Amino acid sequence: MRRITEATDETMDERTADTPLADTPLADTMRRIGVAARAAADALRTAPTDAKNAGLAAAASALRANAAAVLDANAADVAAADALSPAMTDRLRLDAERLEGIARAVEAVAALPDPVGATIARRERPNGLVIERRRTPIGVVAVIFESRPNVTVDAAALCLKAGNAAILRGGSEAARTNAALHAAFVRGLDEAGLPQASAQIVPTTDRAAVGMILGGLDGAIDLVVPRGGKSLVARVQDEARTPVLSHLDGVCHVYLHAAADVDKAVAVTVNAKMRRTGVCGAAETLLIDAAALDRIGPSVVAALSAAGCRIKADAAARAIAPEATPADDDDFYTEYLDAVISLAVVDGVDDAARHIATYGSGHTETIVTEDEDAAAAFMAAVDSAIVMHNASTQFADGGEFGLGAEIGIATGKLHARGPVGVEELTTYKNLVFGSGQIRP
Numbered sequence: 001m002r003r004i005t006e007a008t009d010e011t012m013d014e015r016t017a018d019t020p021l022a023d024t025p026l027a028d029t030m031r032r033i034g035v036a037a038r039a040a041a042d043a044l045r046t047a048p049t050d051a052k053n054a055g056l057a058a059a060a061s062a063l064r065a066n067a068a069a070v071l072d073a074n075a076a077d078v079a080a081a082d083a084l085s086p087a088m089t090d091r092l093r094l095d096a097e098r099l100e101g102i103a104r105a106v107e108a109v110a111a112l113p114d115p116v117g118a119t120i121a122r123r124e125r126p127n128g129l130v131i132e133r134r135r136t137p138i139g140v141v142a143v144i145f146e147s148r149p150n151v152t153v154d155a156a157a158l159c160l161k162a163g164n165a166a167i168l169r170g171g172s173e174a175a176r177t178n179a180a181l182h183a184a185f186v187r188g189l190d191e192a193g194l195p196q197a198s199a200q201i202v203p204t205t206d207r208a209a210v211g212m213i214l215g216g217l218d219g220a221i222d223l224v225v226p227r228g229g230k231s232l233v234a235r236v237q238d239e240a241r242t243p244v245l246s247h248l249d250g251v252c253h254v255y256l257h258a259a260a261d262v263d264k265a266v267a268v269t270v271n272a273k274m275r276r277t278g279v280c281g282a283a284e285t286l287l288i289d290a291a292a293l294d295r296i297g298p299s300v301v302a303a304l305s306a307a308g309c310r311i312k313a314d315a316a317a318r319a320i321a322p323e324a325t326p327a328d329d330d331d332f333y334t335e336y337l338d339a340v341i342s343l344a345v346v347d348g349v350d351d352a353a354r355h356i357a358t359y360g361s362g363h364t365e366t367i368v369t370e371d372e373d374a375a376a377a378f379m380a381a382v383d384s385a386i387v388m389h390n391a392s393t394q395f396a397d398g399g400e401f402g403l404g405a406e407i408g409i410a411t412g413k414l415h416a417r418g419p420v421g422v423e424e425l426t427t428y429k430n431l432v433f434g435s436g437q438i439r440p
Contacts, residue, residue, distance in 0.1 A: 026204065030212045033167060034220030036197035037140045041165040043195055045137050049114040051194060056110035056157055059188030063103040063153065066184040070099060073176035074149065081173050084147070087278030087337045091147040092174055102153050102181075108404035109157045115423045116163045130433040135426040137163030139222035142213045143407060144236060146171035146228030152181045154398075154405035155225070156199035160189075161404075162425035165198050167221065169213060171228065172205035179203075214239045225420070227408040230335075245410050245420060249335045249361035250280030252393045255352045255378065256300065257369035258291035264390060265296050265368050266303045271392040272366065274307045278337045280409055281364050281396030285332055285342045287352050293320055293345055301343075309339045316345035332359040349374055353381040360384060362411040364396040385409060385417040 044052075063070070074094040081089055094102075121133040141164045143155040152168055159166035170178040182201040190196055202209050213221065214236060226236040226246045233246050254272050256265045272283035286304075288297050297320035304311060305323075312331045313324035321343060331342045332355075346352045349367075356365055366388035367378040375389040386396050386409070396419070398406025403421030410416045416424035 026206060026208060027212065029203070030209055030217055033200050033202065034140070034217030036195075037165040037167050037200060037217075038220045040195045040197040041137065041139045041163075044160070044163045044165060044198060045116075045139075047163060047194070049116075051192065052114070052161055052163070053110045055160060055189045055192035055194040055198075056106050057188075058191045059153075059157070059185045060103040060106040060110075062184040062188040062191070063099065063106065063181070066180070066187075067096065067099055070094065070177065070180040070184065071096065073180040074174075077149075077174050077176050084173060085278075085338065088147050088173075090276065091278050092149065092177075094149060094177065098150070102150050105150075105154060105399060105405040106157045106185075108399065109161050109422065110404075112161060112404050112422055114161065115426050120428060127437050128435055129437055132431045132433070133428050134431060135423070136429050138425060138427050140165045140167065140220055141223045141225060141407075141425065142167040142169070142221045142242075143225045143227065144169045144210060144213065144232065145226070146232060147173060148227070149174045149177040149181055151227055151407070152178045152201065153185055155407050156182070156185050158405055158407055158420075158422055158425055160194070160198055162422045164425055165200075167200050167202065167213065167217075169202040169210060175205055210235075211239065214241065216242045225407050243415075245412070245416060245424075246408070250282070250363045250409070251285065251333065251335050251359060251361040252281060252283045252363050252396070253285045253287055253352075253356050253360060253365040254283045254393065255287040255346070255356075255365065255367045256289060256292060256296050257349065257352075257367055257371060257374050257378075258289040259371035259374060260289075260292060260296055260368040261370055262296055262299055266300050268366065268368050268390065268392050269300050270303050270307050270309075272394055273304065273309055273341050274339065275392070275394045277339050279394065279397075280335075281393050282337065283341065283366075283393050284334065284336055285344065285355075285359065287344055287346045287355060288317065289352070290316070290345050290347050293317075297321070304341065307339075309341055311341055311343050313343040314345065317343045335361070349377045349381065353378065356382055356384070363409060364388065364393045366391055366393050385411050386419075 115135045118135045124130050141159050145151040156166050186196040221242050224240050224244050226233045254269050301321045311324040312327035313321045327342050362384045364386040365384050379387045398419035398421050401419045406419040
């Protein structure tokens with residue numbers, strides 16, 4: 001297999017001339033990361049599908065071969081993470097099963113169709129011009145994330161498949177784990193003849209490096225993807241000088257309609273809230289239709305309580321949950337990421353949609369009902385990235401969507417919404433084919 005050439009020292013010197021970055025050791029490191037990423041992106045833009053798939057397959061094998069080193073590094077990170085909440089520690093922790101899941105996700109990404117070069121629209125004009133819109137890589141994608149070491153590999157794999165170079169900056173709480181995962185991943189790339197700079201990890205926990213990334217590294221970065229807490233995402237949105245693809249909160253809702261089946265209501269609600277409380281697809285608010293409050297409410301509340309979930313309820317809901325803590329307005333805006341849920345009573349689909357529009361974050365909402373018309377009305381009225389019927393919000397995940405993995409869940413309205421996979425990590429260009437036409 002041919003080796004795709006990395007940046008030479010001469011190329012790096014040319015690209016870093018007259019840089020506005022400060023002349024410091026960290027700035028020099030970040031500058032070189034940006035230059036190497038741009039050179040790798042230039043090479044990956046035309047990399048054959050077979051080369052990218054071979055690199056991903058080799059990376060998955062390297063992750064398995066280096067499992068002991070990765071798990072040892074993760075154990076050290078977890079031991080040092082006593083200040084994290086239980087939910088955040090759960091995000092951080094890896095075991096053999098989770099690591100195998102990461103490797104399988106890389107293989108799943110390799111098995112996906114290559115989006116690069118795919119024709120997504122074609123039209124022929126009356127003058128004979130043929131215009132095609134084809135997918136093309138974005139270029140250099142910087143991913144800034146916290147706590148979740150799997151993002152190191154998920155982001156690197158997705159970017160590679162989409163023909164992009166990745167710059168990865170994880171949180172200090174997972175620094176050892178991220179470094180071990182990255183070392184294994186790029187070892188696989190090297191074995192397959194791909195540039196190691198296809199996926200670079202920022203080798204410092206200095207927060208100044210984040211500011212340099214947000215500044216664009218002298219134009220090297222095409223897109224920034226933050227994945228972490230509210231303060232991180234807010235900082236990225238405020239300071240970035242490049243396009244940003246992000247979500248700020250995962251205030252997800254379960255709405256139990258008047259025609260909900262009780263058993264489904266219980267199963268979906270408990271799973272949506274309690275399967276993993278620290279993920280962004282975890283339900284944070286439960287809405288129960290007033291017409292079904294007495295029929296469904298007690299069973300659902302009892303099941304949540306039995307699962308260890310604390311309930312904050314509005315005045316109407318406390319009629320079936322008298323032990324609940326009173327909920328105020330702020331509670332309905334809150335992403336708990338913990339075993340806590342807000343509970344409110346609503347009057348029909350329109351009222352549920354209004355509540356979600358007022359308090360939600362545009363992430364994921366689900367309706368539980370046997371009434372197909374009510375489900376259709378809810379799914380049309382609710383303007384979130386993911387809207388479900390009779391399914392747990394915890395399915396808000398790229399792997400569950402068949403995307404192999406995800407970089408995150410985008411809740412904005414431009415470029416991408418929902419799980420961000422390989423297609424969402426491409427843009428497009430217009431190719432125009434003529435036969436000598438000139439414009440009159």
